[in-house]
Structures are given as C-alpha cells and as structure tokens.
Amino acid sequence: MPTDTRHLELPARLAGLAMRPMPERALEPLLGLVMRLVERRHPRLIERLAELAPARIIIEPRDTSHRFLIDLSESDAPVRLLLAHEDDEAQATISGRLAILIDLMEGRIDGDSLFFTRELTVTGDTALIVALRNTLDGEEISLLDDVLAFLGPFAQPAARLVAVADDVAKRLAGRAQEGLRALHNLAHDNHDPLSEAEALRSEIATLKTRLAKLETRAVKSKETAAA
C-alpha cells in the first residue's frame, strides 16, 4: 500500500464532491476543465485514446448521482468527457464505486483483481474496456498532482490546504455514503421503517439493561476489593 496518505484520501474527497447533487450546468464546465488539464499534462494519453476512435464509453460511479461519457471521435477534440444522459448510446459501460474508479484511473488498483472480486462491472465491448484500461494504466496519472501542477505557483499553499481539508472531506464523504446507503435501502429493499424503528428501540432497551447489570457488577467488585 502506498504510504503517502494524501493519495488515499483523494478519492474520498472527490467522492464527497461528486455525491453532492451538483447541477449539470455547473458540472459540465468542470468536466471541460478536467479535459483541458489532461490534454496539457498527458498529451500521449490523448494520442493513445484517439487511436480507439470512434468509440463511446459510459463510466458509471454507482455511488454518485451522475454518469459520465467518454466520447472518442476523429475530430478536433478527439477525447471528450461529458455528462451521460439517459438516451446516450455507448459501446461499453464500466461501473463501480467512484473511489475505485479513480484508483483504477491512477493505476493504484489492478483492474483484473477488481473484476475477479466483482467490485467492477463491465458490459458491452470488452476489447474497448480493456484498451481503455491498458491505455490509462500505461500513463502515470495522479489527479492531485495534475490539479496542483495546474495551480502553478499556488501549488504549495494549495497542497497544505488540501492536507488540512482531507480529514474533513473524508468524514463528510463517509457520512454522505452512509446517507446514500440508507436512502437506497429505503427505496429498494422493501424496507419497513416502522418495524425497523421498533426493533431498534427494543435492542436499545436490551443494551440498557445489560449496561446497568455491568455497572452494578463493577461497583460490587470495587467494594469487595476495598474491603
């Protein structure tokens, strides 16, 4: 495992950002900015991706409210990153938790291993997915370093700021994930909130009784020891 913890925290921070219900009008320019950053920092990656054109791949971070489309075409903008819409067609889809997808893009997790353990799902044109995976894996991408390089002279202060913000962001991302999970359960798992609340109430009562008994026992032991 890498010892540099800022890498570990980046996916959580981005997950927190992406899970916010961000309006599309705000997200689309951000994606454009990301692509300009990639074009500037990784020209060889763009060249290699362009070799796969024409192709459209949907990236589906399961724990966010957005889906993304990588559009590879023989045009002036050979690689475009867009928000995917309901009726968008693509030859392949790759789906997994956002943090996993980012780790995969940065080459910190092996795609095959993820697939073997079912953390990643691919549908459609497998050759296209394999080509995308291999192309990304061959480029040493670090989103954080890319962003910091983009900031230029402001990189060092920004890096310090990021280190401070990481903990907070990670906690927020964790809470957001829990919240999403709870919402998902409510929506999909024939969930009965009333009976669950009742079960919880009864469990709390049991725990309170056990705690009281333990406290009594502790007091008695203390008295015995003192005598």
Added chain:
Amino acid sequence: MNEPYLELVCPAGTPAALRAAVDAGADTVYCGFRDETNARNFPGLNFDRREMKEGIAYAHAKGRKVLIAINTFPKAGNAAPWHKAVDDAHSLGADAIILADIGLLDYARRAHPAQRLHLSVQAAASNAQAIGFYRDRFDVKRVVLPRVLTVDEIAKLTSEVGVETEVFAFGGLCVMAEGRCALSSYLTGTSPNSQGACAPASHVRYDEVDGKLMSRLGGITINSFEKNEPAGYPTPCKGRFVADGKVSYLFEDPVSLNTIDILPQLKAAGVTALKIEGRQRGRAYVAEVVGTFRRAIDQLAGGHAGMVAAKSLDQHSEGGRQTTGAYKKSWR
C-alpha cells in the same frame, strides 16, 4: 555483479509497468512489441519502438535487464514482421530475446550471432532431448519450462540440459499444451499462437442474467457466476461446463499459481530464474506481486525461510485461489 539467489523475471505490458517492476525490485523485466509478434497482443498493451528504447534505458540505468518476447509463430509466407521484431530487439539492446518458433530461432541466430536467446514456454520443450536440440542448434542459453513438471522433474532436467532453467512462479496457469492449444482458436477464429491473444477481448462479453454474471467467448457461454462469487475471464480452458450431467471445471480451475511456499525447493532444483506471469495485468499488480516476491527471495537469500505468506497475494489471484500447480502435483 553477484548472481542473484533466484533471478526475478517480471512482466511489463506498458512502460509504466516496466518502471513499476524495476522500482519494486525486479532483476529482469520481459515485454513485447505492440503487434502480433508477442503472445500478449491485447488492445492498448505493449511497447512501440521508442517506448522500448526508453524502457531498456530505464532498466539498464538501474542495473536491471530487459528481455523482449517475440514468442508467437510467424504466419506462413509472411515472416517479415517477426524478422523485423528480432532485428529491432537486437538493435535496441535487449539483454535476451525470447523465441518459440524454430524458424525464427534459426533467423535470429544467423542474423545476430552474439545475441543471447531464450526459449519461450510457447515452444513447449519439456524434455532433455528437445531442450538439447535448441541448445545445440541455436545456442539457446535459457529455457522457460512448461508448467507441467514437478520439482523433482525440474531438478533432473536442469542437471541434464546444461542451460539455465526459468520456471513460472506466480500468475495464471495454462493448459498443458502451451504453444499448441487450439481451444481459443476454435471458439474465436483467432489464434493465440499466431496472433498473440488467447481469448481475445474483442470476442469477450459479460452479461447479467437473472442476477448471474455470464461470461462468454465468441458467443459461447464459458461460465456463470452467482452474485458474490469471484469471477474470472472467459479463458476457454477455465470454463465451467456440463459433462455427463455434472457441472465442473472440465480442464482447469480458475486459480493462480503461487510458488512462494516452495521457493527453497525450486532453488535446490537448480532453477536460475522465476517468472511472474501477467503482462496483461495493471501496474498495481506488477508492483505488488514483484515487491512480495522480492521480499521473499531476499529473506531466503539471507537465510530466513517462510516469512512472506503466499496468502498475501490472494486478491490478485483468479478466482481468489492459489495453487502450487504441477510442481507438487498429486494426480499422476
């Protein structure tokens, strides 16, 4: 330079993976050109000539070696791309070229008399007479042994053949007819032995059907996995089929080879080098597997056995399971 306890030969499908392998402690890295001349011809993988030159320079600057695999079989009437690959590997400064085809070995030896040559596992040379032929005719210095031999058989062979032996240490297994298997060709019409891709991704599809993940190759179902069951790539020899009404892995289980627990025996058998399989895998796999084997070898060389657990590589294993394969086989 001192001879390593066991030379660690590691895969690289991309320049980034090559750097990862070198940085994680590989003694030697093997890789191939971006075409059908190597047996891992998957989309987006492998090196163009400039990348190979840069990769060799990176490895050599750190005192490591680079082997170039040109280990598919030239097409009848069109051997030129394979000859060109051999010429380029030589001029780029490959420490050895790994070859399988007998005609290509002949070409390489005549065109580049001083070039070190290794015999690929794809040649399936598994007995002293076969290896002796390659040694005498083409001055092959090392043979990569097929994954069919026990440790005792490897020891006997190594003492007889007078060339270095390299054995697979970790990664995917292959059915016991390497270089001659036609299962994938039968299902897809493209040959691993000539075109360099067993179960080519262009013929692979995954579909969810009734909560099960179905893996298909060339339209034929190779396996179906329950919701939380570890999945696998639809390599035809690792399919789960029904025969006589019984569902089973007919040819091979989807399981990875791991020799960490038997490294001292392999060393005692006279093996020179350990090969990690997986040029098609990502650089995270390369870094972790290579780093783990580096620690295991260094500890053995320092007289400390058994300190690295084989289980630590479970997550990189197909099906989440590992085996010592034929090295300790009990079925014959």
